[in-house]
Amino acid sequence: xxxxxxxxxxxxxxxxxxxxxxxxxxxxxxxxxxxxxxxxxxxxxxxxxxxxxxxxxxxxxxxxxxxxxxxxxxxxxxxxxxxxxxxxxxxxxxxxxxxxxxxxxxxxxxxxxxxxxxxxxxxxxxxxxxxxxxxxxxxxxxxxxxxxxxxxxxxxxxxxxxxxxxxxxxxxxxxxxxxxxxxxxxxxxxxxxxxxxxxxxxxxxxxxxxxxxxxxxxxxxxxxxxxxxxxxxxxxxxxxxxxxxxxxxxxxxxxxxxxxxxxxxxxxxxxxxxxx
Amino acid sequence: xxxxxxxxxxxxxxxxxxxxxxxxxxxxxxxxxxxxxxxxxxxxxxxxxxxxxxxxxxxxxxxxxxxxxxxxxxxxxxxxxxxxxxxxxxxxxxxxxxxxxxxxxxxxxxxxxxxxxxxxxxxxxxxxxxxxxxxxxxxxxxxxxxxxxxxxxxxxxxxxxxxxxxxxxxxxxxxxxxxxxxxxxxxxxxxxxxxxxxxxxxxxxxxxxxxxxxxxxxxxxxxxxxxxxxxxxxxxxxxxxxxxxxxxxxxxxxxxxxxx
Numbered sequence: 001x002x003x004x005x006x007x008x009x010x011x012x013x014x015x016x017x018x019x020x021x022x023x024x025x026x027x028x029x030x031x032x033x034x035x036x037x038x039x040x041x042x043x044x045x046x047x048x049x050x051x052x053x054x055x056x057x058x059x060x061x062x063x064x065x066x067x068x069x070x071x072x073x074x075x076x077x078x079x080x081x082x083x084x085x086x087x088x089x090x091x092x093x094x095x096x097x098x099x100x101x102x103x104x105x106x107x108x109x110x111x112x113x114x115x116x117x118x119x120x121x122x123x124x125x126x127x128x129x130x131x132x133x134x135x136x137x138x139x140x141x142x143x144x145x146x147x148x149x150x151x152x153x154x155x156x157x158x159x160x161x162x163x164x165x166x167x168x169x170x171x172x173x174x175x176x177x178x179x180x181x182x183x184x185x186x187x188x189x190x191x192x193x194x195x196x197x198x199x200x201x202x203x204x205x206x207x208x209x210x211x212x213x214x215x216x217x218x219x220x221x222x223x224x225x226x227x228x229x230x231x232x233x234x235x236x237x238x239x240x241x242x243x244x245x246x247x248x249x250x251x252x253x254x255x256x257x258x259x260x261x262x263x264x265x266x267x268x269x270x271x272x273x274x275x276x
Numbered sequence: 277x278x279x280x281x282x283x284x285x286x287x288x289x290x291x292x293x294x295x296x297x298x299x300x301x302x303x304x305x306x307x308x309x310x311x312x313x314x315x316x317x318x319x320x321x322x323x324x325x326x327x328x329x330x331x332x333x334x335x336x337x338x339x340x341x342x343x344x345x346x347x348x349x350x351x352x353x354x355x356x357x358x359x360x361x362x363x364x365x366x367x368x369x370x371x372x373x374x375x376x377x378x379x380x381x382x383x384x385x386x387x388x389x390x391x392x393x394x395x396x397x398x399x400x401x402x403x404x405x406x407x408x409x410x411x412x413x414x415x416x417x418x419x420x421x422x423x424x425x426x427x428x429x430x431x432x433x434x435x436x437x438x439x440x441x442x443x444x445x446x447x448x449x450x451x452x453x454x455x456x457x458x459x460x461x462x463x464x465x466x467x468x469x470x471x472x473x474x475x476x477x478x479x480x481x482x483x484x485x486x487x488x489x490x491x492x493x494x495x496x497x498x499x500x501x502x503x504x505x506x507x508x509x510x511x512x513x514x515x516x517x518x519x520x521x522x523x524x525x526x527x528x529x530x531x532x533x534x535x536x
Contacts (some may be wrong), residue, residue: 022351024349024350024351024354025351025353025354027346027351027354028346028349028351028352028353028354028355028356028357029353031346031353031354031357031358032353032356032357034357035357035360107512108508108512111469111511111512111515111516112473112508112511112512112515113473113474113475113476113477113487113511114473115476115477115479115487116476116486116487116504116507116508116511117508119487119491119500119504119507120500120501120504120505120507120508123491123494123500123501123504124494124500124501124504124505125501126500126501127499127500127501127502128501214369215367215368215369215370216369217369218369218370218371218372219369219371219477221371222371222480229369229371229372232372236379242379242380242383245372245375245376245379245380246376248372249368249372249376252367252368252369252372253363253364253367253368256366256367257363257367
């Protein structure tokens with residue numbers, strides 16, 4: 001009877017098979033090389049074109065532009081959220097007239113470019129100057145920032161109303177019925193049972209909407225608001241230095257990436273009870 | 277021959293033809309066609325906007341498809357390169373991308389001309405710059421839509437293709453892409469709508485699209501509310517027409533599912 005008397009000594013893992021040089025690999029290396037060249041070129045351009053005078057002159061303007069951008073986006077997102085509640089309820093209402101009006105509002109604001117809406121309010125309301133003066137609103141609409149804020153709030157209200165409606169309708173009917181059968185009144189069941197579940201569904205679309213607003217806010221530079229983009233255009237018109245646009249690009253990319261990562265963390269935190 | 281074509285086009289012209297909206301409803305006012313009104317200018321703006329969006333679409337789709345292929349490639353470098361592309365162009369405001377492309381190309385070409393010994397000012401075509409910037413932005417979003425559509429197609433489809441002895445490239449064209457189109461169509465429809473709206477930005481670098489033509493008209497007639505309102509309605513018209521076509525295309529794409 002034979003049996004094993006010695007065990008094989010532990011052997012190192014076999015060497016990994018060399019990857020064949022496929023087309024995808026060559027293309028991948030080529031495009032990576034292109035990116036490295038591009039970024040290297042930009043970095044060199046910034047290094048050799050660096051000018052302390054310009055930095056001292058336009059650096060603080062960029063920071064104030066950044067503050068204007070963030071302030072405008074925050075204000076219009078909040079105002080839009082407030083407006084979106086009645087809109088979403090009107091859209092879900094069984095009253096045909098009410099839901100029709102809300103539908104037309106949402107369709108109008110989502111179907112036309114934001115730039116056209118800003119122009120319509122900033123330049124167009126000038127046609128109604130006597131009427132606006134009569135009700136005392138002219139001093140509000142004379143300012144470009146206020147006009148931008150007003151049109152952004154109306155625009156994002158339309159998008160947020162759709163997000164909210166989709167989220168509320170995604171909560172199963174059984175939840176509402178269960179609450180009703182337990183004798184919980186409608187108001188409490190809406191705020192304590194429906195909304196918490198709906199807002200988790202709405203979290204991701206809300207994040208996307210904020211990012212879209214940050215990006216869309218660049219167009220206010222066209223109606224003479226000195227936001228980040230406006231300051232960039234100002235600096236470019238004074239210096240004709242291409243770097244000005246690259247700095248704005250860096251600022252916007254950093255804002256968007258921060259928001260995106262913040263939202264990932266927020267979502268992971270808020271949905272931790274749903275993980276299986 | 278070309279006279280006949282243009283005569284036919286004149287008759288069916290929806291804005292300024294004999295049965296066009298501006299001819300029928302504007303009368304002799306500031307919206308009429310011809311020397312006294314702005315109708316023909318607005319109509320030409322609509323054609324510029326529509327042709328810019330339509331010409332951007334194929335390039336954007338092709339570029340987006342290639343980027344999506346890069347993202348699902350086995351090679352780490354290809355994935356990284358594709359991800360850098362989408363991170364950058366989805367993170368930048370469209371207006372900034374437009375300026376970077378417009379001035380960047382101009383500077384590049386001028387430097388090239390100087391290096392070649394020619395010393396002249398060069399003005400890049402606004403339509404061309406707009407097309408490049410919009411295709412780049414469109415392709416960045418499009419690659420994400422196509423990537424999630426790719427993930428919805430089971431592996432078995434590729435394996436079945438291989439088992440039948442069809443080469444990978446042919447499997448892609450004959451087996452995968454027809455299913456991909458069907459899955460990605462709603463997402464692509466949304467992207468088309470935002471592309472249509474983004475074309476408005478090109479008015480900023482001087483292309484005579486809807487918004488620029490209405491802006492010029494608003495300035496010289498001092499009727500800004502009327503003209504910018506019309507601009508919104510014209511964009512809405514384009515959106516309604518495209519959603520009509522999209523619902524047709526979706527029915528066409530789902531024609532094989534109908535019998536089940």
